[in-house]
Amino acid sequence: MMKAIRFYPPAFDIRVESVPVPRIQHPDDAIVKVALAGLCGSDLHIYRGHGGVTQVHTCGHEFVGEVVELGSSFEQAVDGRPALYAKLKIGDKVVSPFTSNCGECSVCRLGYTCRCPSGFLFGSPSLDGGQAQYVRVPYAGGTLFNLSDPSTWSSSMPAAAKEQALSAITDSSLLLLADILPTGVFAALQALNHPKVLPAITGKPWPSMIAADSDAVATMKPEDQILTFAIIGLGPVGLCASVSLIDMLETQRLQYQIIAVDPVESRRDKAQTIYDKIKSSGSASGKFAALSIEEARETVKTWTAGTGCTAVLEVVGNNSALSLAYDLVRAFGVITSVGVHGSPAVPFVGSQLYNKNVSFDFGRCPARAMFPMAFDLLVKRQDIFGSVGDSASLVEKVVSADEAVEYYAAFNDSKIGKVLFDMQV
Amino acid sequence: MMKAIRFYPPAFDIRVESVPVPRIQHPDDAIVKVALAGLCGSDLHIYRGHGGVTQVHTCGHEFVGEVVELGSSFEQAVDGRPALYAKLKIGDKVVSPFTSNCGECSVCRLGYTCRCPSGFLFGSPSLDGGQAQYVRVPYAGGTLFNLSDPSTWSSSMPAAAKEQALSAITDSSLLLLADILPTGVFAALQALNHPKVLPAITGKPWPSMIAADSDAVATMKPEDQILTFAIIGLGPVGLCASVSLIDMLETQRLQYQIIAVDPVESRRDKAQTIYDKIKSSGSASGKFAALSIEEARETVKTWTAGTGCTAVLEVVGNNSALSLAYDLVRAFGVITSVGVHGSPAVPFVGSQLYNKNVSFDFGRCPARAMFPMAFDLLVKRQDIFGSVGDSASLVEKVVSADEAVEYYAAFNDSKIGKVLFDMQV
Numbered sequence: 075m076m077k078a079i080r081f082y083p084p085a086f087d088i089r090v091e092s093v094p095v096p097r098i099q100h101p102d103d104a105i106v107k108v109a110l111a112g113l114c115g116s117d118l119h120i121y122r123g124h125g126g127v128t129q130v131h132t133c134g135h136e137f138v139g140e141v142v143e144l145g146s147s148f149e150q151a152v153d154g155r156p157a158l159y160a161k162l163k164i165g166d167k168v169v170s171p172f173t174s175n176c177g178e179c180s181v182c183r184l185g186y187t188c189r190c191p192s193g194f195l196f197g198s199p200s201l202d203g204g205q206a207q208y209v210r211v212p213y214a215g216g217t218l219f220n221l222s223d224p225s226t227w228s229s230s231m232p233a234a235a236k237e238q239a240l241s242a243i244t245d246s247s248l249l250l251l252a253d254i255l256p257t258g259v260f261a262a263l264q265a266l267n268h269p270k271v272l273p274a275i276t277g278k279p280w281p282s283m284i285a286a287d288s289d290a291v292a293t294m295k296p297e298d299q300i301l302t303f304a305i306i307g308l309g310p311v312g313l314c315a316s317v318s319l320i321d322m323l324e325t326q327r328l329q330y331q332i333i334a335v336d337p338v339e340s341r342r343d344k345a346q347t348i349y350d351k352i353k354s355s356g357s358a359s360g361k362f363a364a365l366s367i368e369e370a371r372e373t374v375k376t377w378t379a380g381t382g383c384t385a386v387l388e389v390v391g392n393n394s395a396l397s398l399a400y401d402l403v404r405a406f407g408v409i410t411s412v413g414v415h416g417s418p419a420v421p422f423v424g425s426q427l428y429n430k431n432v433s434f435d436f437g438r439c440p441a442r443a444m445f446p447m448a449f450d451l452l453v454k455r456q457d458i459f460g461s462v463g464d465s466a467s468l469v470e471k472v473v474s475a476d477e478a479v480e481y482y483a484a485f486n487d488s489k490i491g492k493v494l495f496d497m498q499v
Numbered sequence: 500m501m502k503a504i505r506f507y508p509p510a511f512d513i514r515v516e517s518v519p520v521p522r523i524q525h526p527d528d529a530i531v532k533v534a535l536a537g538l539c540g541s542d543l544h545i546y547r548g549h550g551g552v553t554q555v556h557t558c559g560h561e562f563v564g565e566v567v568e569l570g571s572s573f574e575q576a577v578d579g580r581p582a583l584y585a586k587l588k589i590g591d592k593v594v595s596p597f598t599s600n601c602g603e604c605s606v607c608r609l610g611y612t613c614r615c616p617s618g619f620l621f622g623s624p625s626l627d628g629g630q631a632q633y634v635r636v637p638y639a640g641g642t643l644f645n646l647s648d649p650s651t652w653s654s655s656m657p658a659a660a661k662e663q664a665l666s667a668i669t670d671s672s673l674l675l676l677a678d679i680l681p682t683g684v685f686a687a688l689q690a691l692n693h694p695k696v697l698p699a700i701t702g703k704p705w706p707s708m709i710a711a712d713s714d715a716v717a718t719m720k721p722e723d724q725i726l727t728f729a730i731i732g733l734g735p736v737g738l739c740a741s742v743s744l745i746d747m748l749e750t751q752r753l754q755y756q757i758i759a760v761d762p763v764e765s766r767r768d769k770a771q772t773i774y775d776k777i778k779s780s781g782s783a784s785g786k787f788a789a790l791s792i793e794e795a796r797e798t799v800k801t802w803t804a805g806t807g808c809t810a811v812l813e814v815v816g817n818n819s820a821l822s823l824a825y826d827l828v829r830a831f832g833v834i835t836s837v838g839v840h841g842s843p844a845v846p847f848v849g850s851q852l853y854n855k856n857v858s859f860d861f862g863r864c865p866a867r868a869m870f871p872m873a874f875d876l877l878v879k880r881q882d883i884f885g886s887v888g889d890s891a892s893l894v895e896k897v898v899s900a901d902e903a904v905e906y907y908a909a910f911n912d913s914k915i916g917k918v919l920f921d922m923q924v
Contacts, residue, residue, distance in 0.1 A: 156717060175716075180806065181830065183717045184698045185705030189830040189856060216716070260706075267709045269692045270860075273609045280610030280868050281685075284692045288871045291600075291641070292581060292608045381605065393849070405606065405614040406862075415849025424818070424840025427861035431614060435695075437831070437856030443705050446713045 078132045078206035079111075079478040079495065085123025088482045090475060093132070096202065096210035098145045102159075104214030105143035106168060108497040110249045110472065111205040112136030113485055114172075115309055116414055117197065121482060124416070129199035135172035136252035137196075137204025138245060139497075140165060147215065154178075157226045159215035166222040170204070170211055171441030172196055172253040177216020187442040190216075204252075205475070207497050219445050221248065231450070239453040246469045246494055247452055247459040250314070254468070254492075255452060255459070256444035258314025258389075261412045263447070264435045265303065265385040266322050268408040274301050274384055275328060280406075301330045302378050304370060304402045307389035307413065308336035308345045310468050310492045315387050315412075316345060317458055318451055320358055331361035331377050335370040335398070338488075342366070347466045348458055355457065367398060374402050381405075388413050393421040406431045412439060468492055474499050503557045503631035504536075504903040504920065510548025513558070513907045515900060521627065521635035523570045527584075529639030530568035531593060533922040535674045535897065536630040537561030538910055539597075540734055541839055542622065546907060549841070552624055560597035560621035561677035562629025563670060564922075565590060572640065579603075582651045584640035591647040595629070595636055596866030597621055597678040602641020612867040615641075629677075630900065632922050644870050646673065656875070664878040671894050671919055672877055672884040675739070679893070679917075680877060680884070681869035683739025683814075686837045688872070689860045690728065690810040691747050693833040699726050699809055700753060705831070726755045727803050729795060729827045732814035732838065733761035733770045735893050735917045740812050740837075741770060742777070742883055743876055749782055756786035756802050760795040760823070763913075767791070772891045773883055780882065792823060799827050806830075813838050818846040831856045837864060893917055899924050 075092045082089060096105060111134045119125045120133070141164055151160035156177040162168075175182050175190035182190050192213065197203025202210065211217055220226045224236035231239070265271065272283045277299055279290040301323070305316050316334055323330045334345045342364035352358040365373055374383055382404030388395050391413025399409045400422065411434060426432075441448075452459050461467040470491035473481055477495075484490045500517045507514060521530060536559045544550045545558070566589055576585035581602040587593075600607050600615035607615050617638065622628025627635065636642055645651045649661035656664070690696065694709055701708045702724055704715040726748070730741050741759055748755045759770045767789035777783040790798055799808055807829030813820050816838025824834045825847065836859060851857075866873075877884050886892040895916035898906055902920075909915045 154718075177717050180720075180723055180804075183704060183719045183723050184831070185707070185716060186831040186856070187716055263706055263710065264694065267694045269689065279608060280865060281688055281872060282610070285688065285872055287875070288869075291610060291612055291868050292602050293579075294608045295605075298605055298608050379605075391849070391853075396849075406609070406611040406865075411852075413853075415853045417848050417850055419848050420845055420852065423842050423844050424816070424821075425842055427836075427845065427859075428816075428838075428840045428863060431611070431862030433858070433860045434852070435858045436852035438853060440705060440831075443716050444713075447706060447710050450712070 076207035077475055077497070079134065079475060080130060081120055081127065081133050082130050083128050086121065088121070088479050090478050095208045098143055099210065100212065101145040101147040102213050102215060103145040104141055104162065104211045104218065106137070106139040106170070106209050106211055107142045108137045108139040108204050108207060108209055110138050110245055111495045111497055112249050112252060113481065113493045113495065114253055118486055119414070121486060127199055131197070131199050132202035132206045133197045134203035134205030135196040136249055137209060138169045138248045138252070140167055142208070156215040158218060158220060161223055161226050162215065162218065162220055166220050168218040168220055169248050169251045170196065170218055171445070174201065174212045174217045175442055176213040182216060185440060185443040187440040188438045205478070205495055217442065219251065243453060243456060244460045246462050246472060247456065249494055250459055250468060251445060251448055251452060253441060254310045255314045256441040256448040257311050257412050257439040259318040259448045259451060260439035260444050261315040261387045261389060261410050262319035262322055264410040265319070265387055265408055268385065268433060268435070270406050270408050270433050271301070271385055274299055299329055301328055302374070302383045303330065304333045304335055304374060304383045304386045305389060306335045306386060306395045306398055308334055308341040308364065309389070311412065312336070312389040313345060313348060313468055315389055317348060317352070317455055319387070320352055320360070321451055321454065323360060324357055329360065333370050333373055333377070334362070334364040335367060336364070337367055344465065351457060351466050371401065378404065383407060385410060391415050393418055397421050400426065400432065403432060408433045408435070410435045469494055472496055501632035502900055502922065504559065504900060505555055506545055506552065506558050507555050508553050511546065513546070513904050515903050520633045523568055524635065525637065526570040526572040527638050527640060528570040529566055529587065529636045529643065531562070531564040531595070531634050531636055532567045533562045533564040533629050533632060533634055535563050535670055536920045536922055537674050537677060538906065538918045538920065539678055543911055544839070546911060554624040556622070556624050557627035557631045558622045559628035559630030561674055562634060563594045563673045563677070565592055567633070581640040583643060583645060586648055586651050587640065587643065587645055591645050593643040593645055594673050594676045595621065595643055596870070599626065599637045599642045600867055601638040607641060610865060610868040612865040613863045630903070630920055642867065644676065668878060668881060669885045671887050671897060672881065674919055675884055675893060676870060676873055676877060678866060679735045680739045681866040681873040682736050682837050682864040684743040684873045684876060685864035685869050686740040686812045686814060686835050687744035687747055689835040690744070690812055690833055693810065693858060693860070695831050695833050695858050696726070696810055699724050700751070724754055726753055727799070727808045728755065729758045729760055729799060729808045729811045730814060731760045731811060731820045731823055733759055733766040733789065734814070736837065737761070737814040738770060738773060738893055740814055742773060742880055744812070745774070745777055745783055745785070746876055746879065748785060754785065758795050758798055758802070759787070759789040760792060761789070762792055769890065776882060776891050796826065803829070808832060810835060816840050818843055822846050825851065825857065828857060833858045833860070835860045894919055897921055
């Protein structure tokens with residue numbers, strides 16, 4: 075038997091219970107002994123009863139741990155199957171993305187792992203989650219990242235550098251790989267790589283930046299290459315998006331200004347503290363301001379001479395955030411929405427979208443596919459991601475699983491930020 | 500005095516009248532003597548009274564003609580101004596995009612010419628249109644394309660080749676540059692260059708195709724690189740999008756299948772005839788089918804094993820077309836919408852967009868910026884664009900301006916396809 079944090083419908087009912095340890099059900103399964111499990115904002119959808127969930131299940135889609143049992147598929151290499159089926163061993167340290175994915179179908183092969191037709195969301199009625207001492211991972215060879223053997227997921231970092239990086243990295247920061255860090259990186263990556271953003275990045279006007287033989291209407295001026303971004307929502311994912319965006323902009327030596335927006339002062343303070351920390355390490359040269367919604371509206375106008383943002387990262391998942399994103403974005407701008415949107419109709423009429431030539435990228439992060447990029451950032455910015463409980467930390471506290479009931483309630487009431495459960499104490 | 504086709508509110512009231520010839524009002528103006536003026540589907544918005552237009556004005560936003568008068572800005576070169584202010588001469592043959600644009604502001608410098616804050620739509624209450632014997636073009640140095648002097652708009656084509664191309668090109672095909680051809684090219688260009696389409700094009704999965712040091716989850720198979728497109732709406736713009744898309748796919752030697760969708764049989768027939776003509780010239784190797792809506796739904800399923808289209812080009816501008824585009828597109832697919840959308844709310848709830856990871860590119864074509872690309876295609880495919888009145892022609896008939904009243908009515912009743920007015924007979 076094992077300890078597990080379980081949800082009882084219809085809402086607000088979390089119980090820490092003793093349940094059977096999961097077993098291998100399929101040759102591709104792995105059983106992972108969970109070290110740390112995260113409590114995520116999207117867990118609150120189910121907690122509050124918004125998901126319409128009617129089934130008791132084990133919560134949690136963020137976990138890091140150690141492989142303790144493997145199905146028979148892991149016994150020998152089979153040509154064409156994901157490398158992990160040949161290489162994963164008992165005792166390896168692993169982190170899982172928030173959904174399982176086979177890693178073999180056409181959707182996974184294109185890198186769209188979060189939409190694998192065989193995949194399930196951990197911590198849902200379809201698949202018991204990681205807020206337990208043990209968790210069963212389906213299609214484990216396609217799903218898991220093997221932290222103990224970087225050769226299985228990265229070719230760009232020398233093996234010695236990887237090992238050194240892994241030894242210096244904290245367990246609580248590895249947990250961020252499960253969801254929030256890759257989701258932040260995904261938002262930043264989409265915003266920076268959209269064709270409508272490329273003229274400002276490349277200095278070549280539309281469409282000559284993608285059609286080399288197409289001559290420009292006019293010559294761009296240096297000020298046309300200042301990129302302005304808004305990040306709406308400064309919860310943990312918004313903060314990850316902010317760190318990732320700054321890192322990409324600095325790596326590409328671009329000129330930028332970022333307006334980080336949240337109605338909650340403590341979240342703005344954290345965003346500003348994180349930016350200041352990056353700046354003090356010499357890695358942030360752009361403008362940055364963490365602002366309330368009304369301040370943001372004014373500042374976007376002032377900083378862009380009324381034109382609006384090059385791109386807006388929407389990391390909230392409701393219509394107020396989408397409408398604000400529309401108001402802040404420039405004509406021919408991009409809205410990258412990684413917020414989890416629900417059943418309300420989107421708040422736009424067709425002419426608004428036509429008249430502003432808006433582009434949108436909606437949807438869930440393919441966390442498994444984003445892992446190598448997210449891991450690089452995690453290593454690079456351990457000063458931000460490695461800490462627990464200080465003013466720049468994404469993780470506020472690590473607590474015992476036995477305290478789950480009170481911490482679910484406190485998290486739901488915004489009395490505490492990101493909490494991790496230590497599942498083995 | 501001159502002949503002009505004028506709109507009288509509230510609706511269905513077109514009059515061919517004698518009005519004063521326009522004069523230079525600003526040093527940047529040019530007066531163009533119109534040879535041909537087009538009747539476009541979007542003219543019907545005003546004609547039907549949908550635009551809420553309450554002012555009498557001269558119609559038309561598609562015209563090709565000859566410069567007969569220039570403002571004083573064209574007398575000498577001024578450093579930093581568009582080349583045309585120094586180079587445009589009386590007698591030069593010009594075509595105008597459907598909106599004016601200054602060519603100098605930050606919006607124009609980025610190539611987003613159709614959203615120039617100083618620009619106006621020709622043939623609207625703000626700016627008299629081109630269905631007249633003469634038309635005043637504001638910011639003419641930023642707006643016009645000088646067909647007589649290709650050095651002002653293209654550096655890639657040798658001068659001799661350009662002159663030869665121009666001499667072989669028909670006037671009625673040049674008219675297509677004003678709106679429908681660049682709009683079709685714009686739709687195809689956006690669809691093919693979206694990051695979510697790049698994995699299938701490059702053979703490198705998300706996100707390694709844009710983040711070179713990011714290792715892929717799995718190896719792609721050859722069949723993952725077959726691109727499937729739907730084009731919804733086979734009016735003149737949809738046909739241009741189809742020709743442009745095929746040209747880009749062939750140039751890049753990509754494997755593709757295109758499903759062209761329209762409820763009207765005669766439009767499907769024309770789309771199929773055009774494809775067959777391209778194929779018979781040896782320039783189309785992909786699969787192509789022009790289908791009704793229900794046939795398209797089935798065929799997308801069959802051709803993609805249920806996955807859906809890589810990208811959908813929406814060239815209609817209403818909610819039925821947007822909803823169909825959503826149904827046909829794959830998860831992590833792209834919807835490029837160049838249809839002119841009106842006041843209805845867009846027909847999606849947030850979870851639909853999140854759950855399918857859909858991307859949208861909405862909005863109007865920056866026709867002035869797209870001109871060099873569109874012109875190259877016009878030259879390349881004179882076999883399609885150069886004809887009038889045959890089964891593969893985009894232009895159905897060239898008529899006298901005196902017949903405007905009956906042709907507006909016939910066009911409104913779908914009794915005739917694209918009509919051009921010869922303004923000088």
